[in-house]
Amino acid sequence: MGGSRAQRPRAARYLLGSLTTAATALVALPLLVLPAPAHAWADWHRRRAGLLLGVPVPERSAPEADGPRARWRRLRTDPHARRDLLWLPVHMVTALPFGLAAVVCLGNVVTGWWAMTLWWALPEEAVPKLLGDITVDGWAVALTAAPAQIGLLTAVAWWGGPPLARAHARICLTMLSPSAAQRLTRRVEVLTRTRAEALDAHAAELRRIERDLHDGVQARLVAVAMRLGVAGESLADAPDDVRELIRQAHEGVEEAMTELRQVIRTAYPPILADRGLGGALTALAAGCGVPARVRFGDVGPVPAAVEAVAYFVVAEALSNAARHGRAPRAEVRVGRTGAGLSVRITDDGIGGADEERGTGIAGIRRRVLALDGSVLVTSPPGGPTTIAVEVPCGS
Template sequence: MFSGRLRGASVAAGRGLFLSVVGLAVSITLSVFAVLSLAFIPLGVGVFTTPVVLEAVRRHANQRRLWAATWSSVRIPVPYRPFPKDLRPGVAGQVERTTLLLKDPATWRDLLWLQVDMTAGAVLAVVAAGLMLYPVEALVLAAGLWRVFRDDPYWYMFVPVDSQLTGLAALGLGVVLFHFGMRAAEPVLRWHFLLARTLLGPAHHEELAQRVERLTETRHEAVDTAASELRRIERDLHDGAQARLVAMGMNLGTIEALIEKDPAQAKKMLAMARESSAEALAELRDLVRGIHPPVLAERGLGDAVRALALRLPVAAEVTVELPGRAEDPVESAAYFAVSEALTNTVKHAAAERVHVDLHHAEGMLRISVTDDGRGGAVVGAGSGLSGIERRLGTFDGVLAVSSPAGGPTMVTMEIPCALS
């Protein structure tokens, strides 16, 4: 338990340090460019630079949304209004694009977030890092650095360090701070992302409108998917089990005619009929398993995912912390989403290991699928990840993908639900 907490706090401190240095530098740079670009709009130059700068701001904000989801499980919806597909080319198109960006309330919230990220956000990131780094200073002081400050005491918080004894006192204080940092570093980093969510997320009425639009879209997709699935089942039954059962019935009619005239031939045909019935039964079982796996119905989502992992050609580890069971449709959607994610890993990631984590917290079923493959996975039209996103959208769920070139890839899924 101690090693796990230490590892989590150390990772949070490293991420806080990264955000306080790299994230702060990017926020300052984009803020300066945004102010200059907006100021140049009356001169005409800003019409060409503003879309570029604001798109960079949005990419920066989207990256922070991704880190919020993957680092601290903080969901920040994307509130941007879509651009029309018939934007005019040339100068007129640039003017229209700039106008649309400036009319979007999310643009101004992004610009305000840059200011907050440079101040309160940076402070929280620094605190998350300092909680684990500051105790190291006490260790260095006690190890001998105090000699440098023998004539002019160095204050480690409220301890003046000018001797070995005071150096050891600073070390004792550092140990206390270290234990506090192990418990507080991750929550402080989460506060950083919660602060970002207050500005990067949509307003309440915008979020409701987005949910209605998204649920309407996913409902239509779910209806289309259900109709397509019914046609597939009908086709599989017609071409598979039904054809075998018809052939078996014909064979039984022939056997009935031969049973007295040619018992040997009738016996051979009985064996064929038995073989056909076994194949038809196997096909029906496969078909039922594709609709709703028996292990999912009998044992629940955790064991069903473990059964999936056992069939993978790569080493797989599954961690499950589910104190109860979700409703059947939610479990089915989560199961097939994990199945699709694992299939993508096997097909495209060239991974050696994959880890699946399932847990429930704050009214959310959270699932992450992480592999050590080559990365580069994106959510795009026609990809398996797009199918997962549509499947989760039916239940107001979300999908986040972190997959830099060279890996690792982390696919995070969230579905709001209650457990029985």
């Protein structure tokens, strides 16, 4: 009950404040249509409405200070800027009648009290009239019509004020809050940025693991293998079973090193850290079973996760061209397309690449889709085969 009572004076203040701001907007309209004042004006109303309704109102970033052309361009492209401007007439159309209703009720309540208690002390021409053009000319009117006016308008203000204030506040938040589509777009942007950050952190962790394995574990295994080799040579006169155990241990260490090198190359190719994407792809093309040419454009900074995906895509595509496509030559083109990295591998093989026959295309697709990229495979029977990949580089 106490909370309900506290809402009523708050609603009255809100309506009177809205009336004042609507009147101010009529006078200051040429100033408020500018992006920065319109944004500040709208945000102030959003905070007032959220405070009245008891709902959180997230902050919005202020528009950047720029020239007139950029301001008009923002009005065409930024839905928030258009909402801020549209809020101006909506606020004036709603706040003026709502606020005037509150002023009429409160003003006539005061008039009723004034007429009921002081009519006798005022000159005849100064006695205020009640609603219905009723003149207080005696105690009978003062003690009947005036209390009736006070009671009626107090009840109207008591019960009607809060709904009017809440209605205006809801209109305000509805007009100035992003739509469902805009909220979804914003959510997708946040998820895309956080995913890119997570992928970069993952790639950095893979690089750290690769360095630790290469410089730590692999070096220790090499040392153990060397010691086992020396031990085997120095124990030439040892029993056969001892020399056999040493030989098996030495072979086991060699196999472990081979597997470790494969794990390192699969996790994060060391050549990417040493030579960058362009050098890594050039080395990859030089070592594959198909004569391949690499055309590497100006790609700018590329996230580590995107570099790794591009490297594995080219490696798998060239391997397919050699093993399945029987291609006499291949070409790799890498360039930047807007905010993405474009990788295109073409070979002059027999074509007919089928993702369901285990040609590695499914693996390429999984890696690319993990970064929200796209894969287009064109491989008619007789060739040529083209694998076109685009991976977003921005957040």
